[in-house]
Amino acid sequence: MSGGVFMLVAGRDLRLAGRRRFEALLPVVFFIVAASLFPLGVGPEPQVLRQIAPGVVWVCALLAAMLSLNTLFASDYQDGSLEQMLLSRHSAIFVAAGKALAHWLLTGLPLILAAPVLGVLFDMHATSILIMVAGLLLGTPVLSLLGSIGAALTLGLRSGGVLILLIVLPLCIPVLIFGAGAVGMVDMGLSASGHLSLLGALLLLSLVAAPPAAAAALRISVS
Amino acid sequence: MKPGELVWLRGQNGSGKTSLLRIVAGLSRPEAGSISVGGGRPGAYIGHANALKDDLTVTESLSFLARLHDLDSGAQGIRDALRTLAIHHRRHAIVRTLSQGQRRRVALARLALEREPSLWVLDEPFDALDTHGIDAVNRLLAGHLARGGSVLLTSHLALSLPPDLVTELQLPVEVAS
Numbered sequence: 001m002s003g004g005v006f007m008l009v010a011g012r013d014l015r016l017a018g019r020r021r022f023e024a025l026l027p028v029v030f031f032i033v034a035a036s037l038f039p040l041g042v043g044p045e046p047q048v049l050r051q052i053a054p055g056v057v058w059v060c061a062l063l064a065a066m067l068s069l070n071t072l073f074a075s076d077y078q079d080g081s082l083e084q085m086l087l088s089r090h091s092a093i094f095v096a097a098g099k100a101l102a103h104w105l106l107t108g109l110p111l112i113l114a115a116p117v118l119g120v121l122f123d124m125h126a127t128s129i130l131i132m133v134a135g136l137l138l139g140t141p142v143l144s145l146l147g148s149i150g151a152a153l154t155l156g157l158r159s160g161g162v163l164i165l166l167i168v169l170p171l172c173i174p175v176l177i178f179g180a181g182a183v184g185m186v187d188m189g190l191s192a193s194g195h196l197s198l199l200g201a202l203l204l205l206s207l208v209a210a211p212p213a214a215a216a217a218l219r220i221s222v223s
Numbered sequence: 224m225k226p227g228e229l230v231w232l233r234g235q236n237g238s239g240k241t242s243l244l245r246i247v248a249g250l251s252r253p254e255a256g257s258i259s260v261g262g263g264r265p266g267a268y269i270g271h272a273n274a275l276k277d278d279l280t281v282t283e284s285l286s287f288l289a290r291l292h293d294l295d296s297g298a299q300g301i302r303d304a305l306r307t308l309a310i311h312h313r314r315h316a317i318v319r320t321l322s323q324g325q326r327r328r329v330a331l332a333r334l335a336l337e338r339e340p341s342l343w344v345l346d347e348p349f350d351a352l353d354t355h356g357i358d359a360v361n362r363l364l365a366g367h368l369a370r371g372g373s374v375l376l377t378s379h380l381a382l383s384l385p386p387d388l389v390t391e392l393q394l395p396v397e398v399a400s
Contacts, residue, residue, distance in 0.1 A: 088291045
């Protein structure tokens with residue numbers, strides 16, 4: 001039944017996002033606009049663009065994922081919904097996990113779908129684009145899961161948005177390194193399996209550790 | 224607290240009424256002492272905030288709260304609960320369009336879904352309600368007490384329940400310090 005709460009919370013957040021489509025689209029719009037500015041800034045040289053593309057896409061994805069983190073629990077906290085979620089007979093871990101899933105579906109998944117377009121814009125090879133998408137598929141859920149801890153810890157604090165960045169960004173650096181590194185390996189003619197395996201390991205670790213940590217942080221913030 | 228008992232928690236502003244209710248609900252921890260609630264936790268807690276989402280409809284909001292607390296979330300049950308608080312005519316309205324009193328009615332309609340004789344913890348349940356709303360909540364409370372439930376509430380308004388059902392508990396001002 002606790003799994004039902006996981007889906008209930010995620011489903012409600014998706015429905016709410018559907019009612020505020022403009023706000024829901026902001027992260028992916030930011031992602032595309034920010035990444036599109038780089039060719040204008042560094043010049044149209046295909047070799048240079050191809051070289052910087054993985055880093056640019058991953059940094060823009062990271063910043064886009066951070067963009068909506070400060071609202072992850074904030075509105076539920078303000079209108080009393082979060083109290084009701086924590087008082088339900090189900091573990092708060094499923095609530096935190098449901099919120100992280102909704103964040104990934106609304107932020108990470110659109111970024112993954114938009115990434116191949118940016119890959120073409122940066123003149124990346126098809127294999128590199130494929131590996132970049134695979135990396136994003138493994139890495140963006142980690143960003144949402146780690147972000148949920150930061151969002152829960154800074155709930156109700158002034159300047160919480162800045163604090164989230166300070167807490168979460170350093171934790172996300174390995175994802176950035178392995179994600180961009182995987183594409184770099186393919187470009188050098190080497191296998192990206194090591195980098196992708198490490199991203200997979202980070203995802204598993206985040207899946208196990210982040211929801212309990214976020215749930216504990218929520219309880220502290222609400223009390 | 225005994226089954227069928229309603230405790231009316233009273234005190235000046237800042238005397239700690241809401242803090243005490245949050246402790247009983249399990250949202251906060253006491254600095255000293257302990258709280259023991261039969262079944263582990265209260266059956267329902269409704270605080271100052273209504274726990275409604277502006278962008279959902281009344282039915283969607285109440286249905287979410289019902290499913291969250293394992294209550295009857297069927298269409299008929301939700302409609303009946305809203306009818307208890309005389310707000311069923313707005314069941315398809317977006318919460319954003321409701322007045323404060325109507326929002327309070329929707330939040331309190333959740334109590335009409337409760338079937339167990341548990342402890343209800345209510346922080347100023349009559350806030351923003353008109354006389355008809357207050358009467359509806361009083362009927363809900365009386366019904367809950369009659370089936371052996373108990374209620375701990377704060378209210379700045381005088382309760383219109385039979386005096387033998389109500390126990391007043393005045394918080395001393397010192398609690399605030």
